[in-house]
Amino acid sequence: MHAKGQGLPQIPETATTGLSNSAAMIRAYDNDHFLHPWEMMASLGEANRTISTRAEGIYVYDETGRRLIDGPGGMWCTQIGYGRRDMADAIADQVMKLAYHSPWNTAGEPSALLARKLAELAPGDLNHVSFTTGGSTAVDTALRFIHFYNNVLGRPEKKRVISREKAYHGSTYLSATMTGKERLHTLFDTEKRLVHFLPNVNPNLRPAGISEDEWCRAKVADLESAILELGPDTVGGFIAEPILASGGVIIPPEGYFKACWEVCRKYDVLFIADEVVTAFGRLGHWFASESVFGVVPDIITCAKGLTSGYLPLGACIISDRLLEEVRLRAAPDLMFNNGYTYSGHPVCCAAALKNIEIIEQEGILEHVRDISPYFLERILRLESNPIVGDARGVGLVGCVEGRLQGGVNGEGDRLALDREFGNRIDRTCESLGLIVRPLVNMCVFSPPLVITRSQIDEMFDILEAAIGRVAGELGI
Known part of the structure; x- marks a missing residue:
């Protein structure tokens, strides 16, 4: 551990690299070997991060x-915040106690305790948790569940999901399909048959003379019109961030989130609240959906603040009602065969439990x-x-x-x-x-x-x- 304010240690210049210190070495290795997220291809290897x-x-x-x-x-x-010794101790303790176990074969204390805790904190009957590796895979799991759910219910055409311009939902194939950032120039393929985008909800874009309440009604009408145009029998879900974070912290008009939820209930469309950013205190509550916006979603996705970034972990929290509908129709060998090697990873779950404890104890x-x-x-x-x-x-x-x-x-x-x-x-x-x-x-x-x-x-x-x-x- 370096003293506060001290730079990286110097290393001798070498004939093979021509680098004079470890900072230069790290930057060179970073440029030469680390393909960063959202890397600019034309200037690959030239960054000065x-x-x-x-x-x-x-x-x-x-x-x-x-x-x-x-x-x-x-x-x-x-x-x-960074540098929490209590968090480091909790992680180290779990590493020494049990660093990994297969979620396919065994149960573990940290994942069971965390699932129970999230069920207590989440609104309504959202009591079942599918643990993932981060926000993208949490959203991917939610989308796969919608497809699975409607297949079980004998509605194989009810698969489209409605998203919004400026939305960001992740980097997996399915979650990227739901992302509506129009400035995100990409040559990656997405599955356009599975998604429909609504126009921008930003109230700052409303025409002169239109009140925010009128704008809200128009944006909610966009959702209802889309469902009717596509056909309620083809629309399986609506996914929405309460606040469109990566789209530029777009705050929809007051009442919009709840009104959209009511439209979804009217047409039997599942409502996914993407709380990857807003959960775990960002808006002053464990989850923003009910506490801030008055909505009990069918599914909540979360990550990021779940561990305060100390370790990677995401969660897809699903309504008991939906799972019961599946259970009642399930053949004996039906599986929800979705999951990851690191689902419910014991060390990551221990970090999440400590994170929640710190948030609670320190108010x-x-x-x-x-x-x-x-x-x-x-x-x-x-x-x-x-x-x-x-x-x-x-x-x-x-x-x-x-x-x-x-x-x-x-x-x-x-x-x-x-x-x-x-x-x-x-x-x-x-x-x-x-x-x-x-x-x-x-x-x-x-x-x-x-x-x-x-x-x-x-x-x-x-x-x-x-x-x-x-x-x-x-x-x-």
Whole structure:
């Protein structure tokens, strides 16, 4: 363990690599051998990524020892913060007690206890948990269950799932099929026969003179119209994030989520709440579906904050009602043959149990509800800047969206201009001590839930200074 603020140790230059220190070696190995998520192919091997060396609380330290606030909380997931000794001890204890057992053949204490705990925390009769490796596989499991369920019920045509523009649901074949981010240029195949996308629900896009309530009714009508157009006998499910996180923290109009749930009940369409981001405290509750939006879904998918990112784990939580319908119709040899080598991995489940214990014992949900209004106040202040098109948030998740009318020379296509904004803000923020992880022209925030009021000030003071600098560079 390196001392606080100390850079990576120096290593001798070698004739074979020409590298003078371990940071250069790590960056070279990273470029040469690690195919990162969302890697740019044209510049493969040319990245100059910051090297994360250690972390503590809400801060990550780079290869030079520089301290950076983790604004996006890793990938929306570091709820309890970094460097928790109690979490490390719980993980180590389980490793020594039982590092692995096959979920096909045996039961285990951590997975059974965690399944029971999630059943207690989840709304309604969502009492059965299929453990997965992360959010994508949790969504994949939910989609496969819809197909399985309708096959068992003798409705093989009822397979289409309705999703939304700007939605992000994962990277497996099925979950990527449900992803509706139109700027996500990809040559990967998806199964277009299984999905139908609804128009953007962002209330900021509503025409002049249309109230938010009218916009909400129109967006709910989009769902009902789609079900009727496709045929209720072909639509198996509707999948929705309560807040469209990776789409840019899009907050649908008030009442939208519940109204969509009611439409789904009307037409016997299963409602999947994708709470991979919003569960485990991001909005101040274990799950947002019922506590924030008044909905008891048929299925909830979750991951990320389930372990605060300490180990990979996801869960698909399914209604008892659905499973009972299957059980009553099941032939003796019928199996739900879906699962993974690491389903219910004992060490990952032990980490999740400790994570939930920490959140409970330290009152982190209450802290989020208490501090969220100040988080929102600070983020909304940024709207006064001429290069900020919109600032929005709820709970401890928010977004600052850039607005450039032209490039440095007043020219450029829309996507290039938006990327220019994001890249400039990213570089400037990092130089000042803040990670923002731009999504094109949007800086998203989902800091560790343990963030304090003074740290919120520190975070947004840096962002405000960075925006000012970028505005000056662009002559705005």
